[in-house]
Amino acid sequence: MATYKLVNADQLDSDLTAVGNAIRSKGGTSAGLSFPAGMVSAIGAISTGVELNFDVVPGLTQPGTAAENTIWVKAEKIGAWYFSATQPEGMVDYDVWFPVGTSSSVEFNALKKGGIQVYPLSAKQMVSGVLKDVTAKSYIGNEWVEWIQYLYNNGNTYDAITGGWDSSLSISKFNAYNLTHKNAEFGNTSIIFDLTSAGNFTYIPITSGLIDLSDSKTIYIDYTVKSKCYGAFLGVSSSKNIASVNEPDIPAKIKFLDTASPIGKATIDFDVSGTPTGKYYVVVWSYVGGSDDVRGCFEINSMWRE
Amino acid sequence: MNIYIDSECKCHITNPSGIYTEIEAPKEFDGKCKTYIEGFRVRPAGYIYTRDDGAKFGPAGSSVCPWKPYDTLKAAQAQYELDMAEAAAAYQEGVDSAYDQ
Numbered sequence: 001m002a003t004y005k006l007v008n009a010d011q012l013d014s015d016l017t018a019v020g021n022a023i024r025s026k027g028g029t030s031a032g033l034s035f036p037a038g039m040v041s042a043i044g045a046i047s048t049g050v051e052l053n054f055d056v057v058p059g060l061t062q063p064g065t066a067a068e069n070t071i072w073v074k075a076e077k078i079g080a081w082y083f084s085a086t087q088p089e090g091m092v093d094y095d096v097w098f099p100v101g102t103s104s105s106v107e108f109n110a111l112k113k114g115g116i117q118v119y120p121l122s123a124k125q126m127v128s129g130v131l132k133d134v135t136a137k138s139y140i141g142n143e144w145v146e147w148i149q150y151l152y153n154n155g156n157t158y159d160a161i162t163g164g165w166d167s168s169l170s171i172s173k174f175n176a177y178n179l180t181h182k183n184a185e186f187g188n189t190s191i192i193f194d195l196t197s198a199g200n201f202t203y204i205p206i207t208s209g210l211i212d213l214s215d216s217k218t219i220y221i222d223y224t225v226k227s228k229c230y231g232a233f234l235g236v237s238s239s240k241n242i243a244s245v246n247e248p249d250i251p252a253k254i255k256f257l258d259t260a261s262p263i264g265k266a267t268i269d270f271d272v273s274g275t276p277t278g279k280y281y282v283v284v285w286s287y288v289g290g291s292d293d294v295r296g297c298f299e300i301n302s303m304w305r306e
Numbered sequence: 307m308n309i310y311i312d313s314e315c316k317c318h319i320t321n322p323s324g325i326y327t328e329i330e331a332p333k334e335f336d337g338k339c340k341t342y343i344e345g346f347r348v349r350p351a352g353y354i355y356t357r358d359d360g361a362k363f364g365p366a367g368s369s370v371c372p373w374k375p376y377d378t379l380k381a382a383q384a385q386y387e388l389d390m391a392e393a394a395a396a397y398q399e400g401v402d403s404a405y406d407q
Contacts, residue, residue, distance in 0.1 A: 254367050
């Protein structure tokens with residue numbers, strides 16, 4: 001036989017309304033809720049914790065389309081993934097680390113509600129105990145967007161990628177020519193090479209860390225010629241103990257600026273596809289060493305690779 | 307020393323068909339063997355080449371860069387220098403032997 005309880009109707013209405021309001025507030029809804037089915041259903045639909053606004057997917061072939069902010073990593077499979085300025089501890093094979101900075105070509109908000117702005121720079125996967133650069137792209141605005149792997153950009157030295165830029169390197173062959181070394185000025189928005197001073201000297205900024213060029217075929221440099229200069233060079237080296245700017249120390253190099261370069265901004269690309277797989281220092285140098293050398297000023301605005 | 311570059315700025319020691327452009331070799335090619343030199347591109351200012359993947363380089367700037375894997379070029383040069391050293395040693399041995407007689 002069923003059991004019945006006598007309750008105060010007004011109090012019951014008030015109590016159910018309080019419960020309904022609490023459910024609506026937590027779930028971010030406003031519709032009325034039936035008791036008990038509607039309330040049970042609404043409680044079940046409340047998300048627990050913070051919802052992410054992106055996804056990370058592996059694959060050896062780039063997907064056709066994806067949800068906004070999907071990050072595709074060109075890898076057979078992925079374990080855990082990390083967004084961090086420094087390498088996370090305890091990474092195991094298949095884990096992916098996304099070094100982050102303060103600007104990125106593919107920045108995104110990591111949360112559906114509120115915001116954590118993330119600035120990924122590149123992707124690295126642990127393979128057989130070794131971190132390797134892997135290709136990554138983001139699906140933004142209905143298209144796949146490249147992750148531009150900056151080495152330097154408008155004052156940002158991308159220390160997570162480059163280890164910072166060392167301006168104190170001097171090359172022994174230049175020293176033998178009695179060219180003294182000067183530290184290039186790392187300004188707020190550019191690396192400044194001022195060759196107008198008296199005397200004969202060199203500027204040689206170099207990445208402090210080795211850059212893995214295994215997946216890179218081209219390095220780009222964007223610069224501004226303020227006044228005519230004799231020349232400026234970009235190269236890659238396997239060692240920081242560089243005796244000469246000619247090979248074997250620097251097997252690949254480009255003279256990206258000379259007296260024929262027009263005043264103003266320009267971008268040039270540098271083919272590094274023939275350098276063997278592995279890690280290299282990226283070196284920029286300029287000098288004045290003779291009375292015929294034209295003394296001018298130029299600035300590097302950004303360098304990146306793909 | 308002069309060398310030749312083709313339409314893709316790849317280096318050649320000889321110009322059998324006469325269609326390559328003659329240029330002054332970069333100083334870093336002094337003493338280098340044929341295999342080593344012909345694994346490089348030398349792109350003078352004003353020239354353009356197209357890499358196998360379609361990327362174009364030039365005409366601004368000038369560059370020297372390997373188009374074959376640099377490791378193989380270094381290995382070829384190392385073998386060349388070894389062969390030259392052995393040939394020189396054998397020649398010297400022959401000369402010494404002739405003097406001894």
